[in-house]
Amino acid sequence: MAEALGHVLIVDDNKVNRLLLARNVELLGHRSEAAENGKVAMERLRAETFDLILLDIEMPEMDGFEVLAAIKAAPDLRDMPVIVTSSLEGLENIVRCIELGAEDYLPKPVNQVLLGARLSSSLEKKRLRDEQKRLLDRFATHEVALDLQNSGFSIGGKRLTASVLFCDIRDFTALSEDLPPEATIELLNTYYTLMFDAVSSNGGIVNLMIGDGLMALFGAPQPLANPAQSAVAAAGEMFGMITVLNQEQRAAGAPEIRLGAGIATGEVVAGYAGTDDRAAYTCVGKTVNLAARLEAHTKIACRRILIDEQTRNGLPDSAKAEKIEQVEFKGFSEALDIFAL
Amino acid sequence: MSASPLDPAVFAELQAATGADFAAELAATFLEEAPGMIAQLKQAAAAGDGDAFRRAAHSLKSNANTFGATALAALARQMELSGLGGPAPDLAALDRVYTRADAALRGLLDG
Numbered sequence: 001m002a003e004a005l006g007h008v009l010i011v012d013d014n015k016v017n018r019l020l021l022a023r024n025v026e027l028l029g030h031r032s033e034a035a036e037n038g039k040v041a042m043e044r045l046r047a048e049t050f051d052l053i054l055l056d057i058e059m060p061e062m063d064g065f066e067v068l069a070a071i072k073a074a075p076d077l078r079d080m081p082v083i084v085t086s087s088l089e090g091l092e093n094i095v096r097c098i099e100l101g102a103e104d105y106l107p108k109p110v111n112q113v114l115l116g117a118r119l120s121s122s123l124e125k126k127r128l129r130d131e132q133k134r135l136l137d138r139f140a141t142h143e144v145a146l147d148l149q150n151s152g153f154s155i156g157g158k159r160l161t162a163s164v165l166f167c168d169i170r171d172f173t174a175l176s177e178d179l180p181p182e183a184t185i186e187l188l189n190t191y192y193t194l195m196f197d198a199v200s201s202n203g204g205i206v207n208l209m210i211g212d213g214l215m216a217l218f219g220a221p222q223p224l225a226n227p228a229q230s231a232v233a234a235a236g237e238m239f240g241m242i243t244v245l246n247q248e249q250r251a252a253g254a255p256e257i258r259l260g261a262g263i264a265t266g267e268v269v270a271g272y273a274g275t276d277d278r279a280a281y282t283c284v285g286k287t288v289n290l291a292a293r294l295e296a297h298t299k300i301a302c303r304r305i306l307i308d309e310q311t312r313n314g315l316p317d318s319a320k321a322e323k324i325e326q327v328e329f330k331g332f333s334e335a336l337d338i339f340a341l
Numbered sequence: 342m343s344a345s346p347l348d349p350a351v352f353a354e355l356q357a358a359t360g361a362d363f364a365a366e367l368a369a370t371f372l373e374e375a376p377g378m379i380a381q382l383k384q385a386a387a388a389g390d391g392d393a394f395r396r397a398a399h400s401l402k403s404n405a406n407t408f409g410a411t412a413l414a415a416l417a418r419q420m421e422l423s424g425l426g427g428p429a430p431d432l433a434a435l436d437r438v439y440t441r442a443d444a445a446l447r448g449l450l451d452g
Contacts (some may be wrong), residue, residue: 013396016371023359023367058399087403089422109407113356139428 006051006123008032011041011067012085013059021054021085021110028116030123038062042070045077052122055102057086057093068100077131081122085110103177157271162233163219163311164268164288165204166295167195167238167261168213175255183254188212191257194245198237202230207281217283220270228265228307228314232341235261235305260303262294265310286332293329294338301327305341312339346438347445351409368446371404378404379439382420383432391425410442 008030011020018034025032033050035041039062041053053071057064064084071077084097087108094105102120106114158303169175169191171185176184192209199206199216203224216234219227239259246256266287272280294306301324312321321339357362377403385393398421405414416438420430 014403015374016367016407017400019367019370020359020407023363027359058396060393060396078386087399087406089418109401111354 003005006030006119007049008119009041009044009050009053010034011036011038011053011059012056012062013037014056017056017085017108024110024112024115025054027112028119030119036063038067038070041067041144045071050080051126052119053080053082054085055082057084057088060151065096065100068097068102072101079126079133081126083118083122085115123152129138130205158220159267160220160223160268161227161266162268162270162287163204163218163227163263163265163314164283164291165199165216165218165231165235165261165263166213166291167216167235167259168211168295170258170260170299170341172184172212174255175257178255183283187254187257190245191242194241195238196236198241201237202234204230204234206283207283213295215283215288217268217270220268220283221281226314228263228311231265232305232307232311232315235263235341239304260295260298261305262291262298262307263305263311264288264291264294264308265314266290268307289331290329290336293331297327297329297338301340303340307339307341309337309339346410346412346441347449348409348411349449351406352446352449355409356383365450366409366448368408371408372443372446375401375404375443379435382435386425386432389425395421395431405424405442408442408446410446413438413442430432 007034008025009027010032012018012021012034013036015043018036021181022032022034023179033044033048037056037059041055042062044050045053053065053067055064062070064086068082068084071080071082078101081103084094084102084105085108086093086105088094097105103125105119106118107261113340124262179187195214195216196206203222204216204218205221206216216229216231218224218234224230238261240302242259249256264287266285268283268285268287270281270283272282290308294308298304298306306324312318315321319327324338324340326335327338352364352368355367359367378397382394382397382401385391385397398417402414402417402421405411405417414415416435422437423430
């Protein structure tokens with residue numbers, strides 16, 4: 001199990017204890033470094049990467065309880081496994097360590113065999129957690145991954161105000177029929193890279209990709225001061241980036257891309273939907289439907305970006321939006337005034 | 342309390358687990374460090390610093406247990422648990438017990 005070997009930080013104010021623990025850890029095949037109190041330990045943790053901490057409780061400057069609390073409060077450290085090694089007496093102290101997030105408690109003098117077992121199991125758990133985090137970062141957006149880490153996972157929704165942006169490539173099916181499959185995927189990758197950039201640089205998240213279309217959220221899971229303005233700014237950047245891409249495409253004799261985008265603002269229900277085994281951060285509600293309808297309507301109205309009234313009301317220069325009166329959308333009982341940008 | 346100064350089984354176990362050379366070095370480190378810990382403990386007692394007193398007693402106890410210095414560990418533990426709140430700690434007894442543990446440990450190292 002060479003892959004489970006770790007870099008261990010030993011925190012103890014007593015020299016004999018530090019030397020003995022370091023020896024034990026090294027005999028088990030792990031690397032170790034030492035800090036003589038909690039304050040020094042926190043500095044080391046901020047400067048270097050460790051896989052596990054062996055923590056004493058009774059220490060001057062900053063004791064083990066304070067270290068546990070500080071680790072738990074730091075988002076980038078709080079998954080770090082901590083094994084408390086102490087000769088502190090009293091069940092209440094052990095309970096307090098566990099409540100503060102310690103993975104385990106080993107009484108001193110530490111038994112070598114027990115230490116070995118605890119180290120391997122904690123390091124293995126950490127490895128799995130790290131793996132999970134990497135997967136999560138790849139398949140969910142960074143924001144959703146963070147939200148999951150901070151709030152834990154639970155199926156359920158929240159009602160909140162957000163802006164929803166739908167965007168897709170016009171006639172991509174026809175365009176892709178003339179391209180070799182590799183070129184189609186490459187073009188899609190370039191397109192998605194640009195779109196993700198435009199969305200995330202404006203505080204939004206891409207939460208759905210289907211073929212050549214995507215749905216982005218502004219104001220969920222993280223709130224934004226003005227989601228409508230952020231969504232419109234992202235759409236503007238998307239078109240700017242596609243213009244540049246098209247110049248390159250033209251120069252290379254490759255097909256150009258045309259986009260359509262629809263934005264609606266209002267109440268949505270956002271949260272994790274699915275089963276315990278498989279779920280996604282989703283967003284549903286009338287606002288989502290409207291954004292999709294607006295995007296589809298760009299083809300009919302021959303416009304690049306269509307927004308709803310509430311999105312327009314959120315814009316500082318709302319007069320620039322051109323009103324299109326009384327459009328009827330499937331699923332909406334009343335005709336709506338919409339706006340072109 | 343007539344506990345023996347040193348439990349040879351504990352030290353033998355330490356040697357088996359960490360290697361004879363390492364155990365000897367570690368014991369030598371303890372013999373260097375312990376007088377300082379005892380001095381800190383006395384200083385804390387004189388200054389009425391209960392936290393520092395408890396910490397010093399705790400460290401001493403923890404190290405004494407590592408080497409099987411049973412009597413020293415027991416006395417240090419008693420000091421750690423009672424702190425400075427009650428009757429004055431028997432510092433002279435601590436010196437006596439430590440001297441015996443020191444001699445026994447040196448005996449093991451030389452032997």
